Amino acid sequence: MVTIIVNDEARTVSASPDTPLLWVLRDHLHLTGTKYGCGISLCGACTVHLNGEAVRSCTLPLAAVADQRVETIEHLAVGGDYNAVQSAWLDEDVAQCGYCQSGQIMAATALLNNNPSPSDAEIDAAMAGHICRCGTYQKIRAAIHRAANVTESGGSQA
Amino acid sequence: MSRLPADPSRRTFLKSSSMLATGSLLVGFELPYSLASAPKASSAASLMTDAFIRIDRDNTITVLMNHAEFGNGVYTSLAMMVAEELDIDWQRLRWEAAPTEPRYYSPIFGEYLTAGSVSTAGAFMPMRTAGAKTKALLLQAAGILWQTDANQLSTDAGWIAHADGRRVSYGGLINVIQDHNLEPPKTVDLKPASAFSVLGFPKKRIEAPEKVTGRALFGIDIKRPGMIYGAVARPPVYGSRVIAFDDKAARAIPGVLKVKAIDAGVVVLAKDYWTASKGAKALTVQWDDLGLGHLSTASFTEEYRALSKTDGLLAEDIGDAKAVHEAASAVHEAVYEMPYLAHATMEPMNCTAQVFDDRCEIWVGTQNQGNDRTVVAKMLGLPETSVVINRTLMGGTFGRRASKTADFITDAVQAAQGETVPVQIIWSREEDIRGGHYRPLFVHRLRGTVDAEGYPASWHQTVVGQSIMQHTKHDPTYMVRGIDIYSVDGCLQEPFGVFPYGTAYQIPNHRVESHNPPKIGVRPHEWRAVGHTHTGVAYECFLDELAHLGDKDPLALRLHLTRDNDRMHQLLLRLKEAADWDQPLAAGRGRGMAARVYSVSPIAQAVEVTVALDGTFTVDRVVCVVDCGFAVNPLGIEAQIQGGVMLGLNAVAYGGIDLVDGQVQQSNFHDVRALRFNQMPAVEVHIMQSDAPPTGVGEQATTPIAPAVANALFHATGKRIRQFPLDRHGFTLKA
Numbered sequence: 001m002v003t004i005i006v007n008d009e010a011r012t013v014s015a016s017p018d019t020p021l022l023w024v025l026r027d028h029l030h031l032t033g034t035k036y037g038c039g040i041s042l043c044g045a046c047t048v049h050l051n052g053e054a055v056r057s058c059t060l061p062l063a064a065v066a067d068q069r070v071e072t073i074e075h076l077a078v079g080g081d082y083n084a085v086q087s088a089w090l091d092e093d094v095a096q097c098g099y100c101q102s103g104q105i106m107a108a109t110a111l112l113n114n115n116p117s118p119s120d121a122e123i124d125a126a127m128a129g130h131i132c133r134c135g136t137y138q139k140i141r142a143a144i145h146r147a148a149n150v151t152e153s154g155g156s157q158a
Numbered sequence: 159m160s161r162l163p164a165d166p167s168r169r170t171f172l173k174s175s176s177m178l179a180t181g182s183l184l185v186g187f188e189l190p191y192s193l194a195s196a197p198k199a200s201s202a203a204s205l206m207t208d209a210f211i212r213i214d215r216d217n218t219i220t221v222l223m224n225h226a227e228f229g230n231g232v233y234t235s236l237a238m239m240v241a242e243e244l245d246i247d248w249q250r251l252r253w254e255a256a257p258t259e260p261r262y263y264s265p266i267f268g269e270y271l272t273a274g275s276v277s278t279a280g281a282f283m284p285m286r287t288a289g290a291k292t293k294a295l296l297l298q299a300a301g302i303l304w305q306t307d308a309n310q311l312s313t314d315a316g317w318i319a320h321a322d323g324r325r326v327s328y329g330g331l332i333n334v335i336q337d338h339n340l341e342p343p344k345t346v347d348l349k350p351a352s353a354f355s356v357l358g359f360p361k362k363r364i365e366a367p368e369k370v371t372g373r374a375l376f377g378i379d380i381k382r383p384g385m386i387y388g389a390v391a392r393p394p395v396y397g398s399r400v401i402a403f404d405d406k407a408a409r410a411i412p413g414v415l416k417v418k419a420i421d422a423g424v425v426v427l428a429k430d431y432w433t434a435s436k437g438a439k440a441l442t443v444q445w446d447d448l449g450l451g452h453l454s455t456a457s458f459t460e461e462y463r464a465l466s467k468t469d470g471l472l473a474e475d476i477g478d479a480k481a482v483h484e485a486a487s488a489v490h491e492a493v494y495e496m497p498y499l500a501h502a503t504m505e506p507m508n509c510t511a512q513v514f515d516d517r518c519e520i521w522v523g524t525q526n527q528g529n530d531r532t533v534v535a536k537m538l539g540l541p542e543t544s545v546v547i548n549r550t551l552m553g554g555t556f557g558r559r560a561s562k563t564a565d566f567i568t569d570a571v572q573a574a575q576g577e578t579v580p581v582q583i584i585w586s587r588e589e590d591i592r593g594g595h596y597r598p599l600f601v602h603r604l605r606g607t608v609d610a611e612g613y614p615a616s617w618h619q620t621v622v623g624q625s626i627m628q629h630t631k632h633d634p635t636y637m638v639r640g641i642d643i644y645s646v647d648g649c650l651q652e653p654f655g656v657f658p659y660g661t662a663y664q665i666p667n668h669r670v671e672s673h674n675p676p677k678i679g680v681r682p683h684e685w686r687a688v689g690h691t692h693t694g695v696a697y698e699c700f701l702d703e704l705a706h707l708g709d710k711d712p713l714a715l716r717l718h719l720t721r722d723n724d725r726m727h728q729l730l731l732r733l734k735e736a737a738d739w740d741q742p743l744a745a746g747r748g749r750g751m752a753a754r755v756y757s758v759s760p761i762a763q764a765v766e767v768t769v770a771l772d773g774t775f776t777v778d779r780v781v782c783v784v785d786c787g788f789a790v791n792p793l794g795i796e797a798q799i800q801g802g803v804m805l806g807l808n809a810v811a812y813g814g815i816d817l818v819d820g821q822v823q824q825s826n827f828h829d830v831r832a833l834r835f836n837q838m839p840a841v842e843v844h845i846m847q848s849d850a851p852p853t854g855v856g857e858q859a860t861t862p863i864a865p866a867v868a869n870a871l872f873h874a875t876g877k878r879i880r881q882f883p884l885d886r887h888g889f890t891l892k893a
Contacts, residue, residue, distance in 0.1 A: 016412065019432045027387065027430035032379035033372015035553070037504055038587045042827040045504060073372035086370040093362040093793055096801055097229030098369030099376060099504040099553025124836040131827060133504050133554050134229045135797075135804030137838040 002066045006031070007075035017063035022046045024062050025072060033073035033102045037131070044130035047103035048072050054110035056129075073102040076109060085109045088147035089140075096134035104130050108144050117148050205332045207292040207342060209261050210285060211240060212254075217316050217329035219244070220252040224262035225281065226272035226525050227365065228552035228559065229801065230856050231794035234364045235278050236285050238791060242356040243289030243349060245313040246328070253364055255549040258527050270528030273560050273684070275757040275854025278790055282852050283348075290349075291342035299331040299340055351788065351849060360793035365551065377523035377550045380510045384579035386415060389434035389586070390569060391441045392423040395453075395820035396594035396680050398445040400424055408437040417441070420572035422565070427573065431584050451820040453679040458599055458817075459495060462622040462675060466493065466603035470620050470671030471639060473646045473654065477667030482616040483605055489616075490707055491605045494696040495881045496623075497814035499597035499685050502830050505553020506590040509570035512580035517544040519580075522567055523552030525560035529631070533564040534571050556805065557684035558595060562630045565595070591830055592822040596815050597685030598624040600645075602696035606665075612708025613718055614701070616667035619649050621693065624682040625674040641672045647689030648754065648861070649697045659755045661697065662726035663719035679817065686805055687857040690756050691864075695810070695882070698752035698865030702872065712869060713739050713764075716753055726753060726760045729783050729846055736844050737764035737781040746770070747778070748874025752862035758853040759786045763803070763862040765839075767870040773888045775874075777807065777839040777867060782859060784843070787850035795855045796843045802859025803841045808833040810864035811891040814883050837891055 003012045004021075006029060013028045020039075025031040025048070034057055037045030041056040048057045049071040057070075076083045082090065085108045095101045104127070111118060111126040118126065123144050132140070204214040212220040221240050227233040233253050241248060256262040263270050266280040297311050300318040303326065304310075310321040317325045334340070351358070368374035391403075403424045405417040413433035417426050426437030483489045510521040518538055524530050527547040535542040552559055561567070566585065574581040585593065600623035609615040625642035627633055635656060636643050643655040651660040651668050685691055705715040713734055720727040730753060733739070743749060746768055753762035766779040782799050789795055812831040816823040824830045868879045871889055881887050 015430060016433065019430070023430055023432040026379075027432070030381050031372075032375075032381070035376075035504075036378065036506070036584070038827050040587075040826060040828075043504070043832070077371055082370065089370045090362065090366055093366065093797070095363060095366050095369040096231070096797055097504065097552060097554045098365070098374050101369050102372045105370060127835045131504065131832040131834070133502065133556075133805065133808075133832060135801035135838065135841075137804075137833075137835045138800065138840060139797075141835070 002062050004062070004065050004067065005069045007071055013062070015062055017061060019062045021048065021057040021060045021062060021065055021070065025057065025070075031072050031074055035099055035102055037100065042129075042131070043100070044107060045100050045103040047106040047130070049106060049110060052110070052113065054107045073106060076105065083109060084147040084150045085112065085143070088143040088150065091146060092139045092143040094136050094139040094143050096136055100130065100132045104132065104140055108140070108147065111144065112148055112151060116151055118144065205335060207295055207335070208288040210256070210288040211244070211292050213292075213328050213332065215329045215332055217327040218250055218252055219246050219316065219328065220254050222254055222256035222262070224256040224270070225264070225277040226523075226549060226552065228523065228525070228555040230272075230277070231363060231791065231797060232272065232277045234361055234794055235790050236281050237364050238356050238361055239281060239285035240289040242354055243286045244293050245315060247315045248356075248361070250316060251364060258531050258547050263528060270526065271560065272525045273557070275759070275856040275858065277854070278852050279758075279854060282790070286348050287346060290346040294346050295335065295340055295342040296328050296331055299334040299338070300326055302338055303331065303334050357790055358788065358792070361791050362793065375550050376505050376553050377510070377521060378505055378508045378553070378584060380521040380550065380582065382510065382512065382521070382580040385510065386427050386429060386577070386579055386581055387431040387434045388425045388427045388570070388573045388581050388583045389431065389438040390420070390423045390425045390583060390589065391438040391443050392589050392592070393443070393445045393447070395445065395447040395451050396592070396822070397450055398447045401444040401446050403444065404442040407440040411437050411440060420569060422569050425569075425573045425583070427577070427581060431582075435586060447820060450679055453817050453820045455498065455599055455817045459601060462599070462601035462673075463493060465622045465673045465675060466601050466620045468673075470622070470673040471641045473641050473670040473672050474650045474652060475669045476651060477616070479616040479618040479667040479669035482607060482667045483618060486607050489605050489607055490703060491603070492700055492703060492880055494602040494604065494699060496600045496692040496695060497816070497882060498599045498680065499691070499809055499813045500591050500815050500824070500830055501554075501556040501558035501595070501685060502591060502832070503552070503554035503556060503558055506587055507558070507566035507585040507593065508583060509567045510580055510582040511567070511570040511574040513538065513571060513574045513577070516540070517546070518571060519546045519548070520567060520571065521548045521550060523550045523555070523559055524567070525555055529562065530564040530567050534567060537568060537571065556686040557688070560684060561595070562632070587827070588825040591825050594680040594822075595683040596680055597691055598626065598682035600692040602692065604696060604700040606700065606704050608704055608708035612710050613715065614665045614704045614708070617665045618669045619696070620671045620673070621645050621649065622673040622675060623692065624677050626682045626684060626688070628674060628677065640674070642674060644684075644689040645672050645674065646670055646693065648693035648756070659758050662723045662753065662755050662760060663716070664722055665719065679820065680822070686802070687756060687860040690754060690857075690861040691809070694752065694754050694861035695864045695868070698754070698862065699868050699880070702750070702865070702869040703878065713751055716751075725785060726755065729753070729760050729762055729785050732844060732846065733762045733764055733781065733783045736783060736842065739764060746874060748870040748872070750866045750869030750871070750873055752865040752869065754858070754862050756854075756858045756861065759784060759855060759858050761785070761858040761862060763859070763866045765863065765866045765870050767867060767874055769871060769874045769889070774890050774892050775871065776892045780839045780841045780863065782841060782843050783846065784855060784858060785846035785848055786855045786858070787848050787852045789845045789848070790852050792845060795845055798855045799843045799859040800841045802857065803863045804833055804838055806860040806863040807839075807867065810867055810882055810884055812883050812885055814886065834893070837893070
């Protein structure tokens, strides 16, 4: 039994300690917003926040995150409001198939938490590990800039 | 900050699927036009006014979607069609996947299939008609409610308004409709385009809220009570059969529940997917490769090259290209080679199934649930109506999720046979890449001459590659005189088989032949834009070669060849201007273009590249002009064009699946490289104004980018690329 703090709640799971956090979230906690894409940290679809930092959950064993704080896409819209990144994603109509977008949004949120006003190059660098096969990169970049402007002008990011 | 809406898709999805599962259907669900014979149910929470529209008492309007959403934006387009005629509040619109019933079949395919970039075209009249009929029904009901003439009534975003100021919501009229057994009119007038206020305006994706909150339900997200998970050990050589397996190590893993052989391999069932996948890796399986262990893409290529020199089946013979070539002092000849391509959808294949004695229920993202249901029913010996398919959203498909054999569905059904709970099978990325369904490898041999003025005088193209449709249920429709129309789609001047369009070019002597080498080994499969993905590359590159041979500007040459095709000609003129085609470029830079007609819609692209001395290049600019008739949702069209460009650029830069000793060599995103953020060029999209009926945009942009880039690289360097992907042949997209 391992306990992790998921979206502000202590959750105790019986998964084998080598189980990647991704599958703990999906199969044991039924938080399916975090996606499986490659299983080897190449695509970014499984990105969650671990103690506030963006990490790949597909290669992070449960044993390594015991008692730590994990935040998933399901927790970004605190109190029923979209966070600035989600709002920007809607405003720019970013998603196509949408499968990679949870990971993209988690990465973008972490980026803006660390760097409230990233340049194109900084966005590209921060998002380089995130694959989209639908062709939404341009809109993601625009959405990150939009979210940055909102947070700069006093909005909050969750 | 905007508020999150309730969770419409998940709620209605679960509701409808559970009702389907128990056989107690929603009142009105099965009885759209026969309320008179329906049991009285005035307390029902909702009313189906039509096969496509359900109205709830709280005035929520749900559109039943009979086309699959996989990023294509079709849910939004279909909703727009209904909204335009019905006059509803866009924010109150909900969506739901329509069940597998004949009335939901595509009017174009006659089956439950989302493919071929024809959904918008096929749905444009039916969905608008559904909206208009429901509106007429509601107006009639309001007239009865208020005992008033129709001319006193109007609609206002989900409400009927009386001239005297009274208002009633659509949902508030359910009782009146039921009490008076009202039915929609048999015929109805639709709005003229000049009165549109929704269609033709940019609308954001209706399922976007679910997609930014993690609530969107993809097939892989399905959870059912008691559900267990399965991972399959699949053979290294696609198509192999299990001879025997040793599961001692797998069974020793805590949480592994069962191990059994299915057609695709050996499945390990467990309480979670991770445990199942560990179990599958721990198996030792002995395979019979059925004699396929010698196959290699290198030998296919050699064999196809040789075949391309021989006479194939004649697909088209305009004028007499052979005679022209026999008489010519010189004939320009080139061979183009295109590899197998994986779809590599972000969401790997998966399916959830539960098998009962007398029925089967399936949850899956699929483009082709009609066929899936037929395949599963046959496999289980059940009537088709006893197989229920609940369609989810899809994390991409690019054609992969339209499986003629329902391969990713039968896996799960077989795994679920003999189990008392639902079983979810998830393919690992490696299984998905090695899953044996690919855009087939093609070799094209082209020969041509130019006339005294430098324009193409003759064209002889021999196409060699495995047929996608031969020996499938589509064989009668898609095979013409032994030729798979997908093998030659995109290189014929005239319409062929069921495809009512040609290249838009006119070359006076034009001959196309086709060879269908044996379908052995991996499965040739549709891949976004299908035939064009190879014919278009060969055609547009070789046209560029002839332009060079005749000392013609590539765009001027195409303008000349389309002088009798006004639609494409106008589009090319627009491209010339939009792309600043005649502006000079600096050294090391190049410009290229291509123009295609796919599924009726003409499209052309121009690109600019910068090439370093070592062959590393960037795509600096992509300009795309498309004519898709009336542009239903300009925002959706732009997204489809950008997506198509990206997928096509990805494929031409990196794409290639290799077989060695029958085994696929690639396995994950390190060797099936995906385009990254900094590699995606800005794509400028220009939509031609048109009043013609809408036609597709889903696949149109995928093909032209590849030859446009290859032609631009030639323009910049003088080096002609005829084998793909580029990174294996001297040009690497800058990382």
